[in-house]
Amino acid sequence: MEFNDSEPLYIQVADFLEREILDGKYPMNTKIPGVRELAATLVINGRTVQNAVNRLVESGLVETRRGLGNFVTSNEKTFEMIRTKKIRAMAETFIKNSLTFVSEDELRRIIAETIASVQKE
């Protein structure tokens, strides 16, 4: 995975894992790999990966089941809440950045056109 310059690494790893889960790589109620295995795969320090996983546990997306490991939550409400929160956060950043140099009408039009062209692909 690629890192950006400013943020702490464990937050970037947590975002990366969250995206993998939301993308469906690890479906609801399935086990995610152990910290050491994840660390080796991603070539990242184990402590950083542990901190990232802890962050996902705090958010509710991941549950630690004692003696079994870490699982993606089986709670649909929690999963859905995190998913929409993620999309809203991404949209908010994009819109805020865009509105500094385009008008709202223009932005709406561009989004609609872009969605149409992406769907054609």
Add this chain to the structure above:
Amino acid sequence: MFKVAGLNYARGRRSVLQDINFESDAPEIIGVLGENGVGKTTLMRLIVGAVLPKKGAHITLDGLTGDALKSAVAFIPNLNWVRKRDTISDVLAFYRAGYPDFNQERWTEVNKTLRLNEQDQVSALSKGMLERLIFALTVSRDAKVFMLDEPFSGVDVLTRRKLLQTLIQWVPEDATILMSTHEIAEIEPVVDRVLILKDAHIIVDQTIDDIRDNEHMTLEQYYVQRYVEDNGGIEL
């Protein structure tokens, strides 16, 4: 705890390392950074007792000192002692006999990734394969301190990745790892902390988290900044 205190070393009149102090609570991976000739290798040689520091140095590991400490440190500065016709398998036999903490199981696991051919002659290995061998031999001991001196020199990007993966996956969890390298960007996500050496001193001893949290910089940006700052703001 692994602790180095009051370490000084001079070559003739020139001070090579001056007042080196640091400690580490395992598990920890420490990157040792600094320009060529700054004393990174010398630091490792001092720790393992290959060269002797000035009086007053204290190196301890969980209360151990001297030979007891040295036998808990895994470090291979080079393979110059290997005879011309020796194969990897000969070196392995020699190493196994010399170090009772050699872990055959780990050697086998590590070698699944690094793919050294035990029938190959060591003198015929390419630089990259030689680095793999040194790396594999080093990490295959049940040591408490592992020192890797520029394990990536002459090693391609995929192999560097393999070596780092091996390090993360196979090195015992109760150990301290010291790794000197110039591949700053590449090791940033792997190490817990860095020591930056300049002009015989440790000028930085900080965790990656602290550098990112407090300085809002990548390790490489911070390294360059500190080197320039230490030169009185003059670019190298």
